Amino acid sequence: MFYVSRQTVGRHRALYAGSFIALAVGVFLLGLAATATAATIAYDGPLAASITVTTLGSPDTPPEQLRVPTTDADVSGLQTVLSMVGTLAGFITIFVIASTFAFAVASRRREIGLLRLIGATPRQVRRMILGEALVVAIAAALTGAVLAQLATPLLLSKASYTELAPVKLEPASPWVPLSIAVGAGVLVAMLGARSAARRAGRVGPIDALREAALEPPRIGPVRIAFGLLFLAGSITLLALIRPSTGEGVMPLAMFTPMLLVIALTLLAPLIVPWISRLWSLPLTRWTQVSGLLARSNVIAAPRRSASLAAPILSISAIAGSMVLSLSFAADSAEAAIRDAVRAPVVVAGSQLSSTTGVAAADAGIPLQFVRISQDDAQLEDAEGIDPAVAVRTRQLTPIAGDLARLTGNTVAVGKETAGFEHYRVGDEVPVTFLDRTSAKLRIVAIVPDAFGANPTFLVPLELARKHAPTAEPERIFVLPEPGVDLVGKLDNAVPAAEWEAEQAAGVRKGDQFGLILLLGPAALYSAIAIANTLLMGSLQRRHEFVTSRLLGATPAQIRRMVLWESSLVGVVALSLGTAITVTVGILIRHALTSGVADVPVTVPWGVLLGIAAICLTLAVGSALAPTTYILRRSQPSGALD
Template sequence: MFQLSRQTVGRQRSLYAGSFVALAVGVFMLGLAATTTAATIAYHLPASSTIGVTTLGGPDTPPQHVRIALANADVSGLQTVLSMVGAICGFITVFVIASTFAFAVASRRRELGLLRLIGATPRQLRRMIIGEALVVAFAASVTGAIGAQLATPLLLRRASYTELAPVQLEPASPWVPLAIAVGAGMLVALLGARSAARRAGKVAPIDALREASLEPPRIGPVRIGFGLLFLAGAIVMLSLIRPSSGDGAVPLAMFTPMVIVIALTLLAPLVVPVVGRVWAAPLVAWTHVSGRLARSNVVAAPRRSASLAAPILAISAIAGSMVLSLSFAADSSAAAIRDAVRAPVVVTGSAPVTDAGVKAADAALPTELVRIAAEYAQLEGVEGIDPAVAAQTRDLGVLDGDLRRLTGLTVAVSKEMAGFEHYRVGDEIPVVFLDRTPARLRVVAIVKDAFGVNPSFMIPLDVARKHSPDAQVERTFVLPADGVAPGELVRRIPNAELASDWEAAQSDGLRKGNQFGLVMLLGPAALYSAIAIANTLLMSGLQRRNEFVTSRLLGATDRQLQRMVLWESSLVGAVALTLGGATTLTVGILIRRAMTSGLTDVPLTIPWNILLAIAALCLTLAVGAALAPAAYLLRSVGQSVPSTMRNSRSTPSERAASAS
């Protein structure tokens, strides 16, 4: 049976070319993430860039000695980004491969019926399809792995000495990460082909006699059950995106669309015809025949339409949700900074503020320390403050305890951190300062969250200076003396600006950082999705030769058929973008509600240019990838139409000229 699978793939190269390219690119992305992660793991930190600490241990975990990288040698940011890129690419790969194999089986329904007619059993057909998947997967995985190995040095050169990896990274041994990528590619192919193989086993011998490629009108109860199960899980995840979720709201907003995409893809044969009819109503009224044919093709073949819509739905829902989530996160951060800063003037730089018109200058000292927990140790950013001055220049919002007791080895903790670690006033937090001095900081206050203004941990200013003598002040919040206008201080003090201008600059910087993160996370996934959309639609177009021949014999012109393909691909894209847009809108509303709780006058920034660009790119790819094979097939069909049929459509004068 495997020999038959190999021969089938060789004979059906055009049918499996899309699956090969999609899987090869997917394994390339996974392999690149794996080899780069291996380089970060293999990087040996110099002793001067680490601090050795011993965890506290717990009932089930003994104390362990670990080394924590300092900020100037920490590559965990790159590891986090790579893991998210791998997860997104792997997720999209599963759906792309599943849709391409499902389409391949649907287009070979008559061939599979012939095999059943000559005695092949459903089990043999399933094994044949799985064998074809293994043949394609092995070739594509090896190709993608080789490409990833060749591209790894270039990516490491680009990533070195950046914010994500402030060190020089060198390639590590590629065998383990590439083996993982190849294995993941094989597994993804098997997962994607499994449902297609089951569908192939259900093909009846009578399908060998069918000329029309009609699909069963119903989908199985198992698929419906899993679709409803994932939909219920998505609803539960959506219900968890609320103000009490804290920092967990953003990961939920990023991963919930994946669960929604799974549910919608499983239920797509039921959902696509309904949404397709809605979009087709104005199209039919405007175009009449071509629009009606496009609607009939989309509605009559919901499985094929669902396979074509799957990659568009996946990238539009995931990308749109991430774009909105990060934009709303920047909005809430800007509002939090504005609400937390009371001082009207901000001075950047380390120079001390000594102007006579200054009533209070909050020159906080940023530094770091290693916080030790029961099972881990973590580098934390802290700030040394003078609580009496800081309380005048910013809203510290003491929720419990007393900031006046912030003296000696004490610490004030933000509400969010206290909630995560269950800190209470009076608790002691084991830490190690940058000068390798261990200490236990007693919690004397819990303050409100103010991202960008108040860090998660604040210690006395003299303690910060003692243990971090090289630390430099980065910004000073300045409160003018009575009768002194803020604008006058801005003119007199170097590097001073109004707090409103500083807040706007912080917001712009955060948005630029978010855009960089979007490029890192969605750039590879978007490129891969674009290839997948084009591949899937090209496969669909190249299998419609018989349909075009029949339509030409019935009198349809090339222009009419091209318009039909145009409207059909537009309908499929519109359906997918509608479902993706609904997902994006739902997640966006919930994440904004969660992030803006407790804030006033939060700006609403919707990046329409990015969202519309995603939609336009998906539609352009869908239409272009559908029209290109249609034009090619129509040229070849025009040569195969009998001359008598061409003469029957010619004018009398043309027939007379031809006869002479």
């Protein structure tokens, strides 16, 4: 049977070219992420620039020694981004392969019916389809792995000495990461082809006599059950996006759209026809015949339409949700910084050029320490403050506890970290300072968060000077005496509003950089997937187009029909993606801005509309190009072949 599968793939090269390219690109991205991650793991950094600590342990996990980097040579940020890139690439690969194999089976329904007519059993048909998937998967996975190995040095050279990896990274041994990528690619292909193989096994001998490529009017109960199950899981995740979620809000912004995409893709044969009818109302009134034919094709072939819409839905929903969520997160950070700073003047530097007219100067001392937990240890940023001065220049009204008790070995913790780590007033936080001395800091207050203004941990000024004697303030919040304008009198002094705007701009710039690294490869892969899927769909309709010519349709009329059909499928997919984006965005904004007044609303319309325009352009172009090619090389007499 495997021999038959190989022969079938060779005979249907054009049909499986899209699957091969899609899977090769998917394995390429997975392999690139795996080899780059291996390089970050192989990099240990200088031994002198690290601290060895022992975790606290628990009844289930014994204490463990960990070496924590204490310099900027920390590549954990790149590891996080690479893991997310691998997750997105694997997720999109599953959908692309599933949709392309489903389309391949649907387009070969008559051929499979002939096999059943001459005695092939359903089990043999399923084995043949899975064998075809294995042939394509092995060839594509090996191709993607080779390309990933060739591109790894270039990626590491670009990633070295950046914000995410401020060190020189060298390629590590590629065998383990590439083996994982190849294995994942083959597994993804087999999972994606499994449902298509089961569907092929249900094709009956009577399908050999069909001239029209009509699809069954219903989808199976198992698919509906799983679609509803994923939809219920999506609703559960949506319910978790609330102010009390804390640091888990942004991961939910990434994984919730994925679950919604799975649910809508499974239920797409039921949903796509209804939405198509709504969007086709103005289309049919404007275009008449070509619009009616386009609507009929989309509604009559819901499985094919769902397969074509899947890659557009996935990238529009995931990319749109993350773009909107990061924009709202930056809005929230901007408002939090504004509310956190009470002083009207900020001095960039470590010293004041003059103290004349200064009522209070909040010059915090930055320091770092390794915070030790039960099973982990992390390098944390902290600041030594004088509570009596800081409460006048910053919004540090405690949510719990008393900041006046910040003396000796004590600490005030930000709200989000306290919630995530389940810290309470009176708890002790084991830490090791960079001078290798250890201490247990007792929590005396839980304070509001304000990225850029208040670090997560605040310690007494004397404690900071003791463990970081050479550290200097990075900025000073200055409270002038009544009626005194210090902006023109102090060096490097700017109004607080200007400083806050600079901090907010830095947050948005960092978000954009992370978004490019995260969504750039996934967007490129999705663009290839959209083009492949639409090309496959159009190339398999040669007989339909030629028959239409035989009935009197002109090439221009067929091209217009394909134009409206691909546009309709694209608009339906974008409508579902927009619904997901808006739903997730509204919930994310509510979770991030709860309790913060006058939060600006920044919607990146240019980016969102650009995503929609690119998806729609790819959908239309990828459908029209092969249609034009077929019409130029085919004659109406070809319908009799």
